[in-house]
Amino acid sequence: MSSINPVVIVGGGPAGALAAAELAGGGLEVVLFDEKLAWEKPCGGGITHKALEEWPFLRHAPVERNWVDTCELIAPTGRRVSFQLEHPVAIFSRCVLNSLLLERARWAGASIVRARVLKIDRAESSWRVRFTGGSIEAGFLVLAAGARNSFRQQFSLPFAPEDLMATAGYYIPGQSHCMQIQFLEGLHGYIWIFPRADHFSAGICGKLRSQGTVQLRRLLENSLRERGLEYEGAKFYSHVLPALRASTLREAPVSGDGWAIIGDAAGFVDPITGEGLYYALKSGGLLAQALLSSQPDSYPTLLGEELLRELETAAGVADRFYTGSWMGQSVVERMIQFTGSSPTFRQLMSDMFAGTQGYRDLRRRLYRSLPAMVAQSLIAALRLPRTEQGAAA
Numbered sequence: 001m002s003s004i005n006p007v008v009i010v011g012g013g014p015a016g017a018l019a020a021a022e023l024a025g026g027g028l029e030v031v032l033f034d035e036k037l038a039w040e041k042p043c044g045g046g047i048t049h050k051a052l053e054e055w056p057f058l059r060h061a062p063v064e065r066n067w068v069d070t071c072e073l074i075a076p077t078g079r080r081v082s083f084q085l086e087h088p089v090a091i092f093s094r095c096v097l098n099s100l101l102l103e104r105a106r107w108a109g110a111s112i113v114r115a116r117v118l119k120i121d122r123a124e125s126s127w128r129v130r131f132t133g134g135s136i137e138a139g140f141l142v143l144a145a146g147a148r149n150s151f152r153q154q155f156s157l158p159f160a161p162e163d164l165m166a167t168a169g170y171y172i173p174g175q176s177h178c179m180q181i182q183f184l185e186g187l188h189g190y191i192w193i194f195p196r197a198d199h200f201s202a203g204i205c206g207k208l209r210s211q212g213t214v215q216l217r218r219l220l221e222n223s224l225r226e227r228g229l230e231y232e233g234a235k236f237y238s239h240v241l242p243a244l245r246a247s248t249l250r251e252a253p254v255s256g257d258g259w260a261i262i263g264d265a266a267g268f269v270d271p272i273t274g275e276g277l278y279y280a281l282k283s284g285g286l287l288a289q290a291l292l293s294s295q296p297d298s299y300p301t302l303l304g305e306e307l308l309r310e311l312e313t314a315a316g317v318a319d320r321f322y323t324g325s326w327m328g329q330s331v332v333e334r335m336i337q338f339t340g341s342s343p344t345f346r347q348l349m350s351d352m353f354a355g356t357q358g359y360r361d362l363r364r365r366l367y368r369s370l371p372a373m374v375a376q377s378l379i380a381a382l383r384l385p386r387t388e389q390g391a392a393a
Helices: 014-025 049-054 094-108 213-227 246-251 277-292 296-323 331-341 343-354 362-382
Strands: 007-010 030-034 066-074 080-091 111-114 117-123 126-131 134-138 140-143 164-173 178-182 189-195 199-207 236-242 259-261
Touching (some): 007 126, 049 277, 080 178, 246 296, 331 343, 331 362
Parallel strands (some): 007 140
Antiparallel strands (some): 066 080
16 A cells, blocks of 8 residues: 555545545545635535435534425426425535535545645656645545646546536525526526525536537526526636536546546536536545555446446436427426426436436336326326326326
């Protein structure tokens, strides 16, 4: 294990901070560099039930979070439905979440350095990392500096525009326990309004190949005005989010001799929902597991088993989700219709938001549930009374 000491992590977001905490807690020397440390970004900040079960400290840490137990979905036609979440989602400010994770890494023994990394060079069996204020030799290098970091192309394939989403957002004063997700005609993405402890994270995401930040900002502002949410004077944010194609997930290296990439820097984000916090934390934890077992080469195998197959499945259906049709209407319209009319489908949606229903076995569950969903929707449409013999399963 001494051959990989020290581990240098470039990037202090959720992936880098969790990896730092687990590696330092396991006895490795860890130095983490980030020029901003805790900062905000246009992100919903939602932590699912699945993530809370895997990392209980996120549920119990004495920091600000808002528990959201209701979700409202809005279709391009204006059809909307609200439903209860069986497992509430914890909504964090990203500044609060990053601070919590970095402090946890510091307590575990990691050195946290606020500095910009300027250059990374290979030096025989180690790495020379140059930063504002000096340089350091690294036995193992972890890249965790986001999707648009300048070092990714030094180690892996660059992301194409087709692999990225643009995001834009405002933070608006207000309180609620209901999150809203609105789909727009022609937008490969959605508008979100996630209530944090004392404000709304209001944002929009869309494929970079078809929408730029200016266009997305205009769509978001139109929606906010319609809802009566005042954004004038609120701080505006924009960011780039990975939404990788299946081919990129399969072909782009995420590790090699003495290095590995985790989190957004590796593109580990759900290409349908844009949810990346679970995958950031998971990839950081899997890399720590590989390094602490003195088997850094096992990282890609662990990723394949725990993470990549799910993301590849999502990537394979992302375009169909946003542009395809189902039973004569768009997928999104049918999804919202069934959520409103079918308790069976509503449970499936609740499980999706909890993170407990994945994409790989979604088709099987839909086939199994389809007769009940259709029957329940027809009963709701015709307003038929429920009877002992005629009730849908």
